[in-house]
Amino acid sequence: MAYSEKVVDHYNNPRNVGSFAKDTPGLGTGLVGAPECGDVMKLQIKVNLDTGVIEDAKFKTFGCGSAIASSSLATEWLKGKTVDEASKIKNTDIVNELKLPPVKIHCSVLAEDAIKAALADYREKHAGTDAGKTPA
Protein backbone atom coordinates (compact mmCIF):
# COMPACT_ATOMS: atom_id res chain seq x y z
CA MET A 1 0.00 0.00 0.00
CA ALA A 2 1.35 3.39 -0.90
CA TYR A 3 1.00 6.22 1.57
CA SER A 4 -0.33 9.66 0.72
CA GLU A 5 2.22 12.46 0.58
CA LYS A 6 0.76 14.07 3.68
CA VAL A 7 1.06 10.88 5.71
CA VAL A 8 4.68 10.52 4.62
CA ASP A 9 5.36 14.15 5.48
CA HIS A 10 3.90 13.83 8.99
CA TYR A 11 5.75 10.55 9.51
CA ASN A 12 9.08 12.03 8.41
CA ASN A 13 8.54 15.39 10.11
CA PRO A 14 6.12 14.80 12.94
CA ARG A 15 4.84 18.05 14.45
CA ASN A 16 4.81 18.59 18.19
CA VAL A 17 6.28 15.33 19.40
CA GLY A 18 6.83 15.25 23.13
CA SER A 19 5.28 15.58 26.55
CA PHE A 20 4.55 18.47 28.90
CA ALA A 21 5.78 18.51 32.47
CA LYS A 22 3.12 16.98 34.67
CA ASP A 23 2.59 20.22 36.62
CA THR A 24 2.03 22.38 33.54
CA PRO A 25 -0.93 24.71 34.21
CA GLY A 26 -3.97 24.14 31.95
CA LEU A 27 -2.84 20.66 31.00
CA GLY A 28 -5.17 18.01 29.60
CA THR A 29 -3.91 14.54 28.72
CA GLY A 30 -5.57 11.81 26.69
CA LEU A 31 -4.13 8.29 26.50
CA VAL A 32 -6.11 6.02 24.20
CA GLY A 33 -5.72 2.71 22.39
CA ALA A 34 -4.07 -0.44 23.66
CA PRO A 35 -0.66 -2.00 23.05
CA GLU A 36 -2.19 -5.35 22.06
CA CYS A 37 -4.22 -3.59 19.36
CA GLY A 38 -1.04 -2.12 17.90
CA ASP A 39 -1.78 1.53 18.57
CA VAL A 40 -1.61 3.85 21.56
CA MET A 41 -1.82 7.63 21.35
CA LYS A 42 -0.97 10.12 24.01
CA LEU A 43 -2.21 13.59 23.21
CA GLN A 44 -1.76 16.59 25.46
CA ILE A 45 -3.13 20.11 25.32
CA LYS A 46 -1.99 23.17 27.22
CA VAL A 47 -4.86 25.61 27.65
CA ASN A 48 -4.44 29.28 28.51
CA LEU A 49 -6.47 29.51 31.70
CA ASP A 50 -7.45 33.11 31.01
CA THR A 51 -8.62 32.77 27.45
CA GLY A 52 -9.58 29.10 27.20
CA VAL A 53 -7.49 28.83 24.04
CA ILE A 54 -5.24 25.83 23.43
CA GLU A 55 -1.80 27.37 23.30
CA ASP A 56 0.19 24.27 22.69
CA ALA A 57 -0.30 20.56 22.02
CA LYS A 58 2.00 17.55 21.99
CA PHE A 59 1.70 13.89 21.13
CA LYS A 60 3.43 10.57 21.35
CA THR A 61 2.16 7.61 19.36
CA PHE A 62 2.86 3.89 19.21
CA GLY A 63 1.34 2.79 15.96
CA CYS A 64 1.61 2.66 12.21
CA GLY A 65 2.56 5.58 9.99
CA SER A 66 -1.07 6.64 9.59
CA ALA A 67 -1.58 6.66 13.36
CA ILE A 68 1.50 8.82 13.79
CA ALA A 69 0.33 11.16 11.02
CA SER A 70 -3.22 11.38 12.44
CA SER A 71 -2.00 12.39 15.88
CA SER A 72 0.62 14.76 14.49
CA LEU A 73 -2.08 16.49 12.41
CA ALA A 74 -4.39 16.61 15.42
CA THR A 75 -1.83 18.57 17.44
CA GLU A 76 -1.48 21.07 14.60
CA TRP A 77 -5.20 21.58 14.39
CA LEU A 78 -5.66 21.89 18.15
CA LYS A 79 -3.32 24.82 18.53
CA GLY A 80 -5.14 28.13 18.54
CA LYS A 81 -8.59 26.60 18.99
CA THR A 82 -10.73 27.08 22.07
CA VAL A 83 -11.66 23.98 24.01
CA ASP A 84 -15.16 24.07 22.55
CA GLU A 85 -13.89 24.49 19.00
CA ALA A 86 -11.45 21.65 19.50
CA SER A 87 -14.25 19.29 20.48
CA LYS A 88 -15.71 19.72 17.00
CA ILE A 89 -12.75 18.09 15.23
CA LYS A 90 -14.04 14.91 13.60
CA ASN A 91 -12.18 11.83 12.49
CA THR A 92 -13.56 12.33 8.98
CA ASP A 93 -11.72 15.67 8.79
CA ILE A 94 -8.50 13.79 9.47
CA VAL A 95 -9.36 11.08 6.92
CA ASN A 96 -9.97 13.72 4.26
CA GLU A 97 -6.87 15.75 5.03
CA LEU A 98 -4.51 12.74 5.09
CA LYS A 99 -6.39 10.81 2.37
CA LEU A 100 -6.45 7.74 4.59
CA PRO A 101 -7.57 4.50 2.92
CA PRO A 102 -10.50 2.56 4.49
CA VAL A 103 -8.21 0.19 6.42
CA LYS A 104 -6.63 3.18 8.17
CA ILE A 105 -9.83 4.93 9.24
CA HIS A 106 -9.43 3.49 12.73
CA CYS A 107 -6.27 5.61 13.09
CA SER A 108 -8.33 8.76 12.62
CA VAL A 109 -10.97 7.46 15.04
CA LEU A 110 -8.27 6.92 17.62
CA ALA A 111 -6.98 10.45 17.06
CA GLU A 112 -10.48 11.85 17.62
CA ASP A 113 -10.74 9.73 20.78
CA ALA A 114 -7.39 11.11 21.91
CA ILE A 115 -8.58 14.70 21.38
CA LYS A 116 -11.80 14.00 23.29
CA ALA A 117 -9.90 12.30 26.10
CA ALA A 118 -7.47 15.20 26.43
CA LEU A 119 -10.34 17.73 26.48
CA ALA A 120 -12.27 15.67 29.03
CA ASP A 121 -9.19 15.40 31.22
CA TYR A 122 -8.67 19.13 31.02
CA ARG A 123 -12.32 19.86 31.87
CA GLU A 124 -12.26 17.44 34.77
CA LYS A 125 -9.14 18.98 36.24
CA HIS A 126 -10.41 22.50 35.78
CA ALA A 127 -14.05 21.99 36.66
CA GLY A 128 -15.63 24.74 38.70
CA THR A 129 -13.26 27.36 37.41
CA ASP A 130 -14.01 29.79 34.64
CA ALA A 131 -11.23 28.34 32.60
CA GLY A 132 -12.27 26.12 29.76
CA LYS A 133 -15.28 28.19 28.86
CA THR A 134 -15.30 29.98 25.58
CA PRO A 135 -14.75 33.65 26.30
CA ALA A 136 -17.75 35.79 25.54
Place this chain on the structure above:
Amino acid sequence: MALKFPIFMDSQSTTPVDPRVVDAMIPYFTEKFGHPASRNHSFGWEAEGAVDRAREQIARLVGARDPKEVIFTSGGTESINLAIKGVAEMYREKGNHIVTTAIEQRASLDVCKRLERQGYQVTYVPVRPDGLVDVEAIRQAITDKTILISVMYANNEIGTIQDVAAIGRLAKEKGIIFHSDATQAVGKIPVNVETAGIDLLSCTAHLIYGPKGVGALYVRRRAPRVRIAPQIDGGGHERGMRSGTLPVPLIVGFGRAAEICGEVMGEEGARLAKLRDRLQDMILSKVDEAYLNGHPERRLPHNLNISFAYVEGESVLMGLNKESALSSGSACTSSTLEPSYVIGALGASAELAHSSIRFSLHRFTTEEEIEHVGARTIEVIKRLREMSPLYELAKEGVDLKSIHWKAE
Protein backbone atom coordinates in the same frame (compact mmCIF):
# COMPACT_ATOMS: atom_id res chain seq x y z
CA MET B 1 30.83 -2.05 -3.96
CA ALA B 2 28.35 0.81 -4.12
CA LEU B 3 24.96 0.12 -2.61
CA LYS B 4 22.01 -0.10 -4.92
CA PHE B 5 18.62 0.89 -3.52
CA PRO B 6 16.15 -0.37 -2.58
CA ILE B 7 17.82 -3.25 -0.78
CA PHE B 8 15.73 -6.41 -0.90
CA MET B 9 15.74 -8.25 2.40
CA ASP B 10 12.42 -10.04 2.12
CA SER B 11 13.48 -13.30 0.49
CA GLN B 12 11.05 -15.42 2.50
CA SER B 13 8.23 -13.77 0.58
CA THR B 14 9.89 -14.33 -2.78
CA THR B 15 13.31 -14.34 -4.45
CA PRO B 16 14.63 -12.84 -7.66
CA VAL B 17 15.05 -15.34 -10.48
CA ASP B 18 18.68 -16.32 -10.91
CA PRO B 19 19.88 -15.13 -14.36
CA ARG B 20 21.10 -18.69 -15.08
CA VAL B 21 17.54 -19.87 -14.53
CA VAL B 22 16.16 -17.27 -16.93
CA ASP B 23 18.67 -18.41 -19.57
CA ALA B 24 17.50 -21.99 -19.20
CA MET B 25 13.85 -21.00 -19.53
CA ILE B 26 13.93 -18.74 -22.56
CA PRO B 27 14.11 -21.33 -25.37
CA TYR B 28 11.03 -23.05 -23.97
CA PHE B 29 8.85 -20.03 -24.66
CA THR B 30 9.65 -19.80 -28.34
CA GLU B 31 11.47 -22.57 -30.24
CA LYS B 32 10.78 -25.41 -27.82
CA PHE B 33 7.15 -24.68 -27.14
CA GLY B 34 5.74 -28.19 -27.43
CA HIS B 35 3.12 -29.80 -25.19
CA PRO B 36 4.76 -32.52 -23.11
CA ALA B 37 1.69 -34.71 -23.52
CA SER B 38 1.95 -34.64 -27.33
CA ARG B 39 3.21 -38.17 -27.85
CA ASN B 40 3.53 -38.26 -31.59
CA HIS B 41 5.92 -35.55 -32.65
CA SER B 42 9.26 -34.08 -31.83
CA PHE B 43 7.88 -30.89 -30.25
CA GLY B 44 6.13 -33.01 -27.64
CA TRP B 45 9.12 -35.28 -27.07
CA GLU B 46 11.39 -32.31 -26.60
CA ALA B 47 9.05 -30.76 -24.04
CA GLU B 48 8.57 -34.06 -22.26
CA GLY B 49 12.31 -34.53 -22.06
CA ALA B 50 12.74 -31.08 -20.54
CA VAL B 51 10.04 -31.76 -17.95
CA ASP B 52 11.58 -35.12 -17.05
CA ARG B 53 14.96 -33.50 -16.61
CA ALA B 54 13.45 -30.92 -14.24
CA ARG B 55 11.70 -33.71 -12.35
CA GLU B 56 15.07 -35.38 -11.83
CA GLN B 57 16.69 -32.14 -10.70
CA ILE B 58 13.98 -31.57 -8.11
CA ALA B 59 13.93 -35.21 -7.03
CA ARG B 60 17.67 -35.00 -6.40
CA LEU B 61 17.34 -31.81 -4.34
CA VAL B 62 14.78 -33.37 -1.97
CA GLY B 63 16.33 -36.84 -1.91
CA ALA B 64 13.50 -38.62 -3.71
CA ARG B 65 14.35 -42.10 -4.98
CA ASP B 66 12.30 -41.81 -8.12
CA PRO B 67 11.68 -38.65 -10.21
CA LYS B 68 8.15 -39.96 -10.83
CA GLU B 69 7.42 -39.05 -7.24
CA VAL B 70 7.56 -35.37 -8.17
CA ILE B 71 4.22 -33.89 -9.24
CA PHE B 72 4.20 -30.39 -10.69
CA THR B 73 1.66 -27.86 -9.44
CA SER B 74 1.19 -24.11 -9.68
CA GLY B 75 3.09 -23.43 -6.46
CA GLY B 76 3.33 -24.07 -2.73
CA THR B 77 -0.29 -23.21 -2.01
CA GLU B 78 -1.58 -25.70 -4.55
CA SER B 79 0.84 -28.39 -3.38
CA ILE B 80 -0.38 -27.98 0.18
CA ASN B 81 -4.01 -28.03 -0.93
CA LEU B 82 -3.43 -31.15 -2.98
CA ALA B 83 -1.54 -32.92 -0.21
CA ILE B 84 -3.91 -32.26 2.66
CA LYS B 85 -7.22 -32.35 0.78
CA GLY B 86 -5.98 -35.22 -1.37
CA VAL B 87 -5.19 -37.37 1.67
CA ALA B 88 -8.33 -36.33 3.53
CA GLU B 89 -10.51 -37.34 0.61
CA MET B 90 -8.63 -40.54 -0.25
CA TYR B 91 -8.49 -41.90 3.31
CA ARG B 92 -11.90 -40.69 4.51
CA GLU B 93 -12.99 -44.26 5.16
CA LYS B 94 -9.99 -44.83 7.38
CA GLY B 95 -10.38 -41.76 9.55
CA ASN B 96 -11.15 -38.08 9.72
CA HIS B 97 -8.48 -36.66 11.99
CA ILE B 98 -5.50 -34.49 11.04
CA VAL B 99 -2.69 -33.37 13.32
CA THR B 100 -0.91 -30.14 12.45
CA THR B 101 0.69 -27.21 14.29
CA ALA B 102 -0.42 -23.72 15.23
CA ILE B 103 2.31 -22.04 13.17
CA GLU B 104 1.74 -23.55 9.72
CA GLN B 105 1.47 -21.11 6.86
CA ARG B 106 -1.91 -19.76 5.93
CA ALA B 107 -2.46 -22.20 3.06
CA SER B 108 -2.21 -25.17 5.43
CA LEU B 109 -4.34 -23.62 8.13
CA ASP B 110 -7.00 -22.50 5.70
CA VAL B 111 -7.20 -25.95 4.11
CA CYS B 112 -7.58 -27.46 7.59
CA LYS B 113 -10.32 -24.97 8.47
CA ARG B 114 -12.22 -25.90 5.34
CA LEU B 115 -11.89 -29.59 6.15
CA GLU B 116 -13.20 -28.93 9.65
CA ARG B 117 -16.30 -27.39 8.12
CA GLN B 118 -16.66 -30.58 6.11
CA GLY B 119 -16.65 -32.77 9.20
CA TYR B 120 -12.96 -33.51 9.67
CA GLN B 121 -11.28 -33.03 13.04
CA VAL B 122 -8.03 -31.11 13.22
CA THR B 123 -5.67 -30.80 16.17
CA TYR B 124 -3.43 -27.73 16.08
CA VAL B 125 -0.50 -28.67 18.29
CA PRO B 126 0.99 -25.63 20.04
CA VAL B 127 4.68 -24.80 19.82
CA ARG B 128 7.24 -24.00 22.47
CA PRO B 129 8.43 -20.40 22.96
CA ASP B 130 11.32 -21.11 20.57
CA GLY B 131 8.90 -22.21 17.86
CA LEU B 132 9.71 -25.91 18.02
CA VAL B 133 6.85 -28.35 18.16
CA ASP B 134 7.25 -31.03 20.79
CA VAL B 135 7.18 -34.41 19.05
CA GLU B 136 5.62 -35.91 22.16
CA ALA B 137 2.78 -33.41 21.86
CA ILE B 138 2.16 -34.70 18.35
CA ARG B 139 2.16 -38.26 19.67
CA GLN B 140 -0.41 -37.28 22.31
CA ALA B 141 -2.62 -35.71 19.66
CA ILE B 142 -2.78 -38.86 17.52
CA THR B 143 -6.00 -40.88 17.71
CA ASP B 144 -7.11 -44.06 15.95
CA LYS B 145 -8.83 -41.78 13.44
CA THR B 146 -5.67 -39.86 12.51
CA ILE B 147 -4.93 -40.12 8.79
CA LEU B 148 -2.40 -37.31 8.35
CA ILE B 149 0.30 -35.44 10.22
CA SER B 150 1.16 -32.15 8.52
CA VAL B 151 4.07 -30.16 9.94
CA MET B 152 6.06 -27.48 8.17
CA TYR B 153 9.77 -28.10 7.70
CA ALA B 154 10.83 -24.54 8.57
CA ASN B 155 8.74 -21.56 9.47
CA ASN B 156 8.26 -18.66 7.09
CA GLU B 157 8.39 -15.96 9.78
CA ILE B 158 10.81 -17.14 12.43
CA GLY B 159 12.79 -19.69 10.43
CA THR B 160 12.60 -22.35 13.14
CA ILE B 161 13.45 -25.77 11.71
CA GLN B 162 11.29 -28.58 13.09
CA ASP B 163 12.61 -31.99 14.03
CA VAL B 164 10.98 -33.50 10.96
CA ALA B 165 12.97 -36.74 11.16
CA ALA B 166 11.55 -37.47 14.60
CA ILE B 167 8.06 -36.66 13.37
CA GLY B 168 8.68 -38.90 10.35
CA ARG B 169 9.66 -41.79 12.62
CA LEU B 170 6.57 -41.27 14.73
CA ALA B 171 4.36 -41.21 11.64
CA LYS B 172 5.92 -44.41 10.38
CA GLU B 173 5.53 -46.10 13.76
CA LYS B 174 1.84 -45.21 13.81
CA GLY B 175 1.24 -45.90 10.12
CA ILE B 176 0.11 -42.35 9.47
CA ILE B 177 0.94 -40.31 6.35
CA PHE B 178 3.33 -37.40 6.99
CA HIS B 179 3.16 -34.23 4.92
CA SER B 180 5.69 -31.47 5.33
CA ASP B 181 5.33 -27.99 3.90
CA ALA B 182 8.97 -27.43 2.97
CA THR B 183 8.47 -24.30 0.87
CA GLN B 184 10.90 -22.34 3.06
CA ALA B 185 13.45 -25.12 3.57
CA VAL B 186 14.02 -26.74 0.19
CA GLY B 187 17.07 -25.33 -1.55
CA LYS B 188 18.19 -23.56 1.63
CA ILE B 189 19.07 -26.45 3.93
CA PRO B 190 19.55 -30.15 3.16
CA VAL B 191 16.15 -31.80 2.80
CA ASN B 192 15.85 -35.54 2.32
CA VAL B 193 12.47 -37.22 2.18
CA GLU B 194 14.04 -40.63 2.74
CA THR B 195 16.04 -39.89 5.88
CA ALA B 196 13.29 -37.64 7.26
CA GLY B 197 10.53 -40.16 6.56
CA ILE B 198 8.41 -37.65 4.67
CA ASP B 199 5.56 -39.06 2.55
CA LEU B 200 4.36 -35.83 0.99
CA LEU B 201 6.44 -32.69 0.62
CA SER B 202 5.38 -29.32 -0.73
CA CYS B 203 7.81 -26.88 -2.32
CA THR B 204 7.82 -23.95 -4.69
CA ALA B 205 10.14 -22.47 -7.30
CA HIS B 206 9.90 -18.77 -6.51
CA LEU B 207 11.56 -19.15 -3.11
CA ILE B 208 14.61 -20.84 -4.60
CA TYR B 209 15.47 -18.25 -7.28
CA GLY B 210 13.08 -19.81 -9.77
CA PRO B 211 9.96 -18.38 -11.42
CA LYS B 212 6.60 -17.72 -9.80
CA GLY B 213 3.72 -19.96 -10.81
CA VAL B 214 5.24 -23.40 -10.41
CA GLY B 215 5.68 -25.73 -7.47
CA ALA B 216 5.89 -29.41 -6.74
CA LEU B 217 4.43 -32.03 -4.49
CA TYR B 218 6.57 -35.03 -3.69
CA VAL B 219 4.32 -38.08 -3.37
CA ARG B 220 5.97 -41.22 -1.99
CA ARG B 221 5.52 -44.27 -4.22
CA ARG B 222 7.05 -46.97 -2.06
CA ALA B 223 7.00 -47.88 1.63
CA PRO B 224 4.31 -46.74 1.86
CA ARG B 225 2.68 -46.00 -1.48
CA VAL B 226 0.76 -42.82 -0.82
CA ARG B 227 -2.40 -42.14 -2.76
CA ILE B 228 -4.07 -38.79 -3.02
CA ALA B 229 -7.37 -37.79 -4.57
CA PRO B 230 -6.79 -35.26 -7.36
CA GLN B 231 -8.24 -31.83 -6.76
CA ILE B 232 -8.14 -30.74 -10.41
CA ASP B 233 -9.70 -33.06 -12.97
CA GLY B 234 -8.82 -33.14 -16.62
CA GLY B 235 -6.46 -34.88 -18.97
CA GLY B 236 -4.91 -37.10 -16.34
CA HIS B 237 -1.51 -35.46 -16.39
CA GLU B 238 0.98 -36.04 -13.58
CA ARG B 239 -0.07 -39.65 -13.09
CA GLY B 240 -3.64 -38.55 -12.70
CA MET B 241 -2.91 -36.52 -9.60
CA ARG B 242 -2.89 -33.11 -11.17
CA SER B 243 -4.38 -32.46 -14.58
CA GLY B 244 -3.53 -29.43 -16.65
CA THR B 245 -1.02 -28.59 -19.35
CA LEU B 246 2.40 -28.36 -17.77
CA PRO B 247 3.98 -24.89 -17.91
CA VAL B 248 7.19 -26.17 -19.48
CA PRO B 249 9.28 -22.96 -19.30
CA LEU B 250 8.44 -22.56 -15.62
CA ILE B 251 9.20 -26.20 -14.91
CA VAL B 252 12.53 -25.95 -16.73
CA GLY B 253 13.35 -22.90 -14.62
CA PHE B 254 12.30 -24.69 -11.44
CA GLY B 255 14.57 -27.62 -12.31
CA ARG B 256 17.54 -25.41 -13.08
CA ALA B 257 16.95 -23.41 -9.87
CA ALA B 258 16.89 -26.67 -7.90
CA GLU B 259 20.08 -27.83 -9.54
CA ILE B 260 21.89 -24.57 -8.67
CA CYS B 261 20.63 -24.71 -5.08
CA GLY B 262 21.97 -28.24 -4.76
CA GLU B 263 25.37 -27.07 -5.94
CA VAL B 264 25.71 -23.93 -3.84
CA MET B 265 23.62 -24.67 -0.76
CA GLY B 266 26.44 -25.46 1.64
CA GLU B 267 28.53 -22.44 0.81
CA GLU B 268 25.58 -20.11 0.42
CA GLY B 269 23.98 -21.17 3.69
CA ALA B 270 27.24 -20.61 5.57
CA ARG B 271 27.74 -17.19 4.00
CA LEU B 272 24.19 -16.06 4.74
CA ALA B 273 24.29 -17.38 8.30
CA LYS B 274 27.43 -15.34 8.89
CA LEU B 275 25.84 -12.19 7.47
CA ARG B 276 22.64 -12.85 9.40
CA ASP B 277 24.59 -13.29 12.64
CA ARG B 278 26.40 -10.02 11.97
CA LEU B 279 23.07 -8.21 11.48
CA GLN B 280 21.66 -9.81 14.61
CA ASP B 281 24.67 -8.89 16.76
CA MET B 282 24.70 -5.37 15.41
CA ILE B 283 21.05 -4.77 16.26
CA LEU B 284 20.85 -6.65 19.56
CA SER B 285 24.01 -5.00 20.88
CA LYS B 286 22.73 -1.49 20.13
CA VAL B 287 19.01 -1.73 20.87
CA ASP B 288 17.66 -2.56 24.31
CA GLU B 289 14.50 -4.62 24.64
CA ALA B 290 14.87 -6.18 21.23
CA TYR B 291 13.92 -9.84 21.30
CA LEU B 292 14.96 -12.57 18.91
CA ASN B 293 11.95 -14.59 17.77
CA GLY B 294 12.35 -18.29 17.11
CA HIS B 295 15.02 -20.80 17.95
CA PRO B 296 18.51 -19.28 18.19
CA GLU B 297 20.20 -22.28 16.53
CA ARG B 298 17.63 -24.46 14.79
CA ARG B 299 16.89 -21.74 12.30
CA LEU B 300 17.12 -21.11 8.57
CA PRO B 301 20.47 -19.48 7.79
CA HIS B 302 18.90 -16.55 5.97
CA ASN B 303 16.24 -15.71 8.55
CA LEU B 304 16.28 -13.11 11.33
CA ASN B 305 13.15 -12.08 13.19
CA ILE B 306 13.27 -9.52 15.98
CA SER B 307 10.56 -7.84 18.03
CA PHE B 308 11.32 -4.30 19.08
CA ALA B 309 9.36 -3.43 22.19
CA TYR B 310 7.40 -0.14 22.18
CA VAL B 311 7.41 0.41 18.42
CA GLU B 312 4.90 -0.83 15.89
CA GLY B 313 6.19 -2.87 12.97
CA GLU B 314 4.57 -1.05 10.10
CA SER B 315 5.97 2.26 11.29
CA VAL B 316 9.43 0.66 11.35
CA LEU B 317 9.02 -0.55 7.77
CA MET B 318 7.79 2.89 6.75
CA GLY B 319 10.99 4.39 8.09
CA LEU B 320 13.04 1.96 6.07
CA ASN B 321 11.03 1.37 2.93
CA LYS B 322 12.60 4.07 0.80
CA GLU B 323 15.83 2.13 0.85
CA SER B 324 15.04 -1.39 1.98
CA ALA B 325 12.30 -4.00 1.73
CA LEU B 326 11.54 -6.01 4.87
CA SER B 327 8.40 -7.42 6.39
CA SER B 328 6.62 -7.32 9.72
CA GLY B 329 4.17 -9.36 11.77
CA SER B 330 2.25 -6.20 12.53
CA ALA B 331 -1.50 -6.26 11.97
CA CYS B 332 -1.18 -3.23 9.72
CA THR B 333 0.90 -5.21 7.25
CA SER B 334 -1.32 -8.28 7.14
CA SER B 335 -4.35 -8.80 4.95
CA THR B 336 -6.34 -10.02 7.94
CA LEU B 337 -5.56 -6.98 10.12
CA GLU B 338 -4.49 -9.36 12.86
CA PRO B 339 -0.97 -9.42 14.27
CA SER B 340 1.21 -12.41 13.46
CA TYR B 341 -0.31 -15.63 14.79
CA VAL B 342 3.14 -17.20 14.57
CA ILE B 343 4.71 -14.75 17.02
CA GLY B 344 1.51 -15.01 19.06
CA ALA B 345 1.86 -18.81 19.20
CA LEU B 346 5.30 -18.41 20.80
CA GLY B 347 3.54 -16.99 23.84
CA ALA B 348 4.74 -13.45 23.17
CA SER B 349 2.39 -10.59 23.93
CA ALA B 350 0.29 -9.20 21.11
CA GLU B 351 2.31 -6.00 21.45
CA LEU B 352 5.48 -7.88 20.53
CA ALA B 353 3.72 -9.53 17.61
CA HIS B 354 2.86 -6.06 16.31
CA SER B 355 6.50 -5.13 16.79
CA SER B 356 8.18 -7.97 14.90
CA ILE B 357 10.41 -7.35 11.91
CA ARG B 358 11.66 -10.09 9.60
CA PHE B 359 14.94 -9.70 7.77
CA SER B 360 15.40 -12.42 5.18
CA LEU B 361 18.63 -12.58 3.24
CA HIS B 362 19.26 -14.16 -0.13
CA ARG B 363 21.84 -15.24 -2.67
CA PHE B 364 22.61 -11.69 -3.74
CA THR B 365 22.72 -10.06 -0.28
CA THR B 366 26.02 -8.27 0.34
CA GLU B 367 27.93 -7.33 3.45
CA GLU B 368 27.44 -3.64 2.63
CA GLU B 369 23.69 -4.16 2.51
CA ILE B 370 23.77 -5.82 5.92
CA GLU B 371 25.75 -2.94 7.41
CA HIS B 372 23.40 -0.39 5.90
CA VAL B 373 20.15 -2.09 6.91
CA GLY B 374 21.47 -2.75 10.41
CA ALA B 375 22.51 0.86 10.95
CA ARG B 376 19.30 2.29 9.54
CA THR B 377 17.13 -0.09 11.56
CA ILE B 378 18.83 1.04 14.75
CA GLU B 379 18.25 4.70 13.81
CA VAL B 380 14.60 4.17 12.98
CA ILE B 381 13.90 2.24 16.19
CA LYS B 382 15.51 5.00 18.24
CA ARG B 383 13.53 7.70 16.47
CA LEU B 384 10.23 5.85 16.88
CA ARG B 385 10.89 5.13 20.53
CA GLU B 386 11.38 8.85 21.12
CA MET B 387 7.89 9.16 19.71
CA SER B 388 6.41 6.23 21.62
CA PRO B 389 4.22 6.81 24.69
CA LEU B 390 4.87 3.21 25.75
CA TYR B 391 8.62 3.71 25.76
CA GLU B 392 8.18 6.87 27.81
CA LEU B 393 5.96 5.12 30.35
CA ALA B 394 8.33 2.17 30.59
CA LYS B 395 11.29 4.47 31.14
CA GLU B 396 9.34 6.18 33.93
CA GLY B 397 9.08 2.77 35.53
CA VAL B 398 5.37 2.29 34.82
CA ASP B 399 4.37 -1.33 34.33
CA LEU B 400 2.41 -1.23 31.06
CA LYS B 401 0.30 -4.16 32.20
CA SER B 402 -0.91 -2.13 35.18
CA ILE B 403 -2.58 0.43 32.92
CA HIS B 404 -6.24 -0.06 32.14
CA TRP B 405 -6.10 0.41 28.39
CA LYS B 406 -9.17 1.72 26.70
CA ALA B 407 -9.24 -0.25 23.49
CA GLU B 408 -11.07 1.22 20.51
